[in-house]
Amino acid sequence: MSEPTARLALATCAELPDLDADDHPLRAALADRGVPTDAVVWDDPTVDWGAYPHVLIRSTWDYSDRPAQFADWTRRVERTSTLLNPADVVTWNIDKTYLRDLEQRGIPIVPTIWLDPERQMNARAIHTRFPAFGDFVIKPTVSAGSRDTGRYDAGETPSRSLAITHAKNLLAVGRHVMLQRYLTRVDTEGETALVYVDGEFSHSVRKAPQLEGPYRAADAEGVLHRDEAMTARDATDVERALADRVVATLAEVFPDRAPLLYTRVDLIPDDEGNPVVLEVELTEPSLFLAHADGAAERFADAVAARL
Template sequence: MTTPRIALATCTALPDLDADDAPLIGALAARGVEAVPVIWNAPGTDWTAFDLVVIRSTWDYTEHPGDFVAWVRSLPQLLNPAEVIAWNVDKRYQRDLDEAGVPTVPTIWLDPERNFDSRAIHTRFPAFGDFVIKPTISAGSRDTGRYQADVTPSRSLAITHAKNILQSGRHVMIQRYLTQVDTVGETGMVYIDGEFSHAVRKAPLLEGPYRANEDLYRVETMSSREASPAEREAADRAIAALPGLFPGVDGPLLYARVDLLPDDAGNPVVLELELTEPSMFLALAPGALDRFADAIARRVGA
């Protein structure tokens, strides 16, 4: 019997995978599956040599999203499916979630083709409180900044930040900063093979304006957390909406992470739905590594 062989796709900065994903290699070997870390855009890679490609730490894709989407569409066997990945790399997917009735963080969208001047951008900002600016294609809070609506210098920095994103041809998201995140934090709800696996808490990351020359991703302070019934309901609604968005995709997705924030009333809303290359934080939940390895092994018939 031939040993199934899979590629765990990563990036140049993490050729041996992120530390959280590295134990997958041994866990899959114990299940009769050979897993190999492979840099997604390494020249000359023969992807047909693998029975399956599983996207993991491809965290530099935001620097060349067009190449990344072309790559996922070229692969014969990919998880999550290419159709899902192509939709999920641009956060404008949140509009589809809104239409499906999933509670999301209210967002104002700026299109680079509209040629917004400074005044037009200024009028899109909230009149009070803090707000966040980020491009629709980003990961790990890169190119993201937090600003104060009633402080003129901060508002001026926000205009510059938005203009720079628009001038690079990218769409801009403007979201009011939900202050309860400072005390409650952000909740990541991890799903494996369509089933809820575990929840994690992410401490607040955004402390001020965007700063250039940031690292590949911002270091996150993570801990295990018990999900509330309201968080389970909100995350389950996001997962349940997916079959309607991808009618050609059969069965549950291999992995998903639903990131939630509490709104002003304390109700959880979806900040992001991570289906491309989310950290799973497997080490923070007993049994999570085995659940993920089992799910991958089932996909290759091991």
Template sequence: MTDAIAPSRLRAALVTCSELPDLDPDDVPLIGALADRRVAATPAVWDDPTVDWGAYDLVVVRSAWDYAPRRDEFVAWARSVPSLLNPADVIAWNTDKAYLHELAERGVPTIPTVWLDPERNLSARAVHTRMPAHGDFVIKPTVSAGAQGTGRYESGDATERGLGIRHALDLLAQGRHVMIQPYQHAVDTVGETGLIFVDGRFSHAIGKRALLSGPYDADDASLYVREQLDSATATAEQLAVAEKALAVAAEVLPAAVKPLYARVDLVPDAVGSPLLIELELTEPSLFLGFDGDAVDRFADAIALRALRARVS
């Protein structure tokens, strides 16, 4: 790949947030790998007013994990940045989990979801009737990152059900749309599988178990919820669901949009069939350290995009 890059040095910004100004550790090896490909890559905080985004051949969103409370500002920033990957149209669509409703309507197997709209001014009783009558369930805002604002509740426990109602009402009172989903217990046993794609091609997979054990606690909120991680092997059925999700997203998004990266998070349903939890196209961890060639694959894709941006 190195010989294919023009002698003049290309420049790429790897976008992060102020809490991780030097990038998440998983992305740090990209800097050296890109240098080997004649691309000078530097971390850049997305809301730093001193950054000259136009000075870069390519801007790649990575660990910008603090955007959720300022989603409109983040989308506006994305629309102002030239040569952004993934591009602003993707970010605008993918930063609100309402996209899952679109995917489900087009045949992608997803977790059944009840959607609550703040404009309906729902009462506590109305929220109560929309919660599952049996089993555990999860409440979360449609705009969040890293499981922020998310809680798990037991439907048969009156105290926890009350906490769930209060959680939902608090989110709605803030003008936030809310999702209620049955908790998928396979997360506790089999765990989730994340399938990572680079330039539309499958790269590698990881297994993870989210540490979502109980009701939401605002005093315990952090940038993201830590997970237990391991490498994984994607099954043919998982790959089929992931590719279906990406194909449907390509139908919904503008034709010219070609995502540089994607992570498709799946969990088995009660009979073992994969369900989509999230299609991460904005700022997903790609868990590059869990596959020996993943950094090189991603660096190759970035370098090629940067070269194309330079000559276009």
């Protein structure tokens, strides 16, 4: 790799050497503020990360295939540079078992059953964890962009059989598994993603529902993440209140790190229409900067202030 030309590295993956399109407005806004950037592939062995005083994680979307390597990389970078968000925050956020920590602190999450590979569960044991009716979702606790995720119908025997196979295959290779009832209001209302910058609300968007059927390996081959249909959306007062609680709770979990540079809180409605947390993205989330006026500029101001 050639010598760095900027003091800020935007970490990406080999499949997106010029970053995802979502980050292009940010790069332009940073340039307008006199902050040139280099897009740098996180696992490129030729990169001297110490040459960059600051490293901002962006489209490193292949990390879920090698989470331990990625976590090691964050710690290695942090020995010589300031990593945004910090390595301990990222390591906590890589595995979705962080949702258990939030739930224990009073944050409502999508009801989840956790399957541990160390228990060596057989097909019958897995089957008994499924809901009696309705759709449900199976996914590994380490994944990105809805990869390795499937939706199943509890009322159909073939679908339940596919779900057992999906869960067994994940558990067999040592992956922890989440089993969640599919909350059907998402089909009509979608998800609401709320973006916070330096702990302050920036903007929100609607994500159309993505899961339509069982997981199929062929569909996932060579795909970093599923395409997302995004539109601008004003979060409701109730959604804002819950997302604000999440951000405040993160400050309790990481008191020495608050406020985090970026946080994305993904909410969906439960059966009564109340928002619950689907995910909290602190690692490499799309921030949907093009979907809100001034969002790229707000984020660029926050980044520049930390350099």
